[in-house]
Amino acid sequence: MDVRVGEDGRARCAWIGDGGHPAAEEYRRYHDEEWGRPLHGDRPLFEKMSLEGFQAGLSWITILRKRPRFREVFAGFDPAAVARFDEADVERLMADAGIIRNRAKILATISNARLVLDMAPGELDALLWSFAPDPRPRPRTLGDVPATTPESDALSRALRSRGFRFVGSTTMYALMQSSGMVDDHVEGCWRAA
Known part of the structure; x- marks a missing residue:
């Protein structure tokens, strides 16, 4: 069912x-x-991208339960604040049992924030949404919902070419679902x- x-x-x-x-x-x-539901704005989309990256290899419920703490320790996912994080912040985050303590994912989030800061305001939003596919027939079953699409493949490649990390195609398709670029209800x- x-x-x-x-x-x-x-x-x-x-x-x-x-x-x-x-x-x-x-x-x-x-x-x-x-x-x-459609989500716009560099900060909210940076948060979604970061949390989807932290979710890689884990269940989404783990992220949902830890999201309040993630928001607290990552300065509300404000890219300007996260971009200023240094090694002391990395160690602080690695010691925080309230989040996913994965050094590579923490470092990627900080690095990705710096890349967002290098973009013009609204550019991250525009870039991500430029890969939103045309509307397609609604999935009849959960089995009809893909793990990746040509659009998520292309988005992943585009982000990786800019230096973003933890943005694989499966992760980017999950981002497209969670931010309303696709509607898989x-x-x-x-x-x-």
């Missing part, structure tokens, strides 16, 4: 789990309020209406 009816009577994409699962409420909120989901 690709949709699941919640206690409120709404059908949702089945990936959110069922009401008995401890992650279900967090996933439901994320599904209903964020996933697939399956048929029957109330958000697909």
